[in-house]
Amino acid sequence: xxxxxxxxxxxxxxxxxxxxxxxxxxxxxxxxxxxxxxxxxxxxxxxxxxxxxxxxxxxxxxxxxxxxxxxxxxxxxxxxxxxxxxxxxxxxxxxxxxxxxxxxxxxxxxxxxxxxxxxxxxxxxxxxxxxxxxxxxxx
Amino acid sequence: xxxxxxxxxxxxxxxxxxxxxxxxxxxxxxxxxxxxxxxxxxxxxxxxxxxxxxxxxxxxxxxxxxxxxxxxxxxxxxxxxxxxxxxxxxxxxxxxxxxxxxxxxxxxxxxxxxxxxxxxxxxxxxxxxxxxxxxxxxx
Amino acid sequence: xxxxxxxxxxxxxxxxxxxxxxxxxxxxxxxxxxxxxxxxxxxxxxxxxxxxxxxxxxxxxxxxxxxxxxxxxxxxxxxxxxxxxxxxxxxxxxxxxxxxxxxxxxxxxxxxxxxxxxxxxxxxxxxxxxxxxxxxxxx
Numbered sequence: 001x002x003x004x005x006x007x008x009x010x011x012x013x014x015x016x017x018x019x020x021x022x023x024x025x026x027x028x029x030x031x032x033x034x035x036x037x038x039x040x041x042x043x044x045x046x047x048x049x050x051x052x053x054x055x056x057x058x059x060x061x062x063x064x065x066x067x068x069x070x071x072x073x074x075x076x077x078x079x080x081x082x083x084x085x086x087x088x089x090x091x092x093x094x095x096x097x098x099x100x101x102x103x104x105x106x107x108x109x110x111x112x113x114x115x116x117x118x119x120x121x122x123x124x125x126x127x128x129x130x131x132x133x134x135x136x137x138x139x
Numbered sequence: 140x141x142x143x144x145x146x147x148x149x150x151x152x153x154x155x156x157x158x159x160x161x162x163x164x165x166x167x168x169x170x171x172x173x174x175x176x177x178x179x180x181x182x183x184x185x186x187x188x189x190x191x192x193x194x195x196x197x198x199x200x201x202x203x204x205x206x207x208x209x210x211x212x213x214x215x216x217x218x219x220x221x222x223x224x225x226x227x228x229x230x231x232x233x234x235x236x237x238x239x240x241x242x243x244x245x246x247x248x249x250x251x252x253x254x255x256x257x258x259x260x261x262x263x264x265x266x267x268x269x270x271x272x273x274x275x276x277x278x
Numbered sequence: 279x280x281x282x283x284x285x286x287x288x289x290x291x292x293x294x295x296x297x298x299x300x301x302x303x304x305x306x307x308x309x310x311x312x313x314x315x316x317x318x319x320x321x322x323x324x325x326x327x328x329x330x331x332x333x334x335x336x337x338x339x340x341x342x343x344x345x346x347x348x349x350x351x352x353x354x355x356x357x358x359x360x361x362x363x364x365x366x367x368x369x370x371x372x373x374x375x376x377x378x379x380x381x382x383x384x385x386x387x388x389x390x391x392x393x394x395x396x397x398x399x400x401x402x403x404x405x406x407x408x409x410x411x412x413x414x415x416x417x
Contacts, residue, residue, distance in 0.1 A: 172280060173417065174313075188321065188380075189321055189371065193360055195359040199357075199360050200372060200375055202357050203372050206357075238376065239379070242380055243317065243380045245414070245415040256320075278417075
């Protein structure tokens, strides 16, 4: 069973879509045991399992990666060549290499085995708004 | 077929559990070909496939990530806000974003296709002892 | 259905093998819907989904990770102990921890759901030539 989630982003940051996935799992009525595969069809954003309790975790995550991979206008990044799509473009590709493009989550009794504090996020690395597509397979 | 591995950690570092997985695969007697999915149910530790020959690889890995993401008491990390769970907590979430939460390993003739030097590790990012749960699915 | 791709590398960098995978999918004539699992059987190179349009993206990716994790001969890396396999060896293990060892890509109508600009790469982290093996499972 497969579907595609469409997520609208409005700037860099984490966008939770755990409940979208849960709703699809309920409606899909697939096998009660299996594996959910998520795959993001872009190279400038990531998928992430992260804490969904304190929103400051998300702010801090973004702040860390922004410092680790600053915009290409930053003097420390002057060696970058792929800059014509904007100062946030190549850093977005770098972040996309460091964080998951695909996630696999076991399903037990029809539910994802997420831990108590785990949520599923799209991590948008671009500053402009984007429409992001996440392919899902349940098998 | 699914199960859950429970691992006790006692401080930051790598904990190998390759043999636990191999034992389960032998006992589960699943299909001789398929895929093993591992998923760690926490946001402050990671799963890792790494070299199991020289223990210094594990020490060096930990040393690198400790420098890349120092405790929140380090002056360079003063921008972090999620600090009330301890100076190692937010760095643990950051490391958990940079390393796998899920792994998928093909099974051929009943065996994982691990390379000669590959072992399966839980990478604990917290300094206190923790009980960690890793969900496994064989299909 | 499973197979193993063998890739020859000649120095650090990204090696695309999207077309090898597509050819196998066509010849394997597996189920039209499912999941492709790729797993690299080494601890000093990675798998990566990245942009396949502008080759400078690949050059920049390599340049970034080379700066983030310089050779062990670099003064900033003097704390590394696992150095006897060469100055590029331990940095290769570190990079292999930061980027995927396994990828899962949904298959719809017999095709991978790759986005328009997504290609599948082996990211070689060692400077010497290597023969790299990537296990694949289609199910």
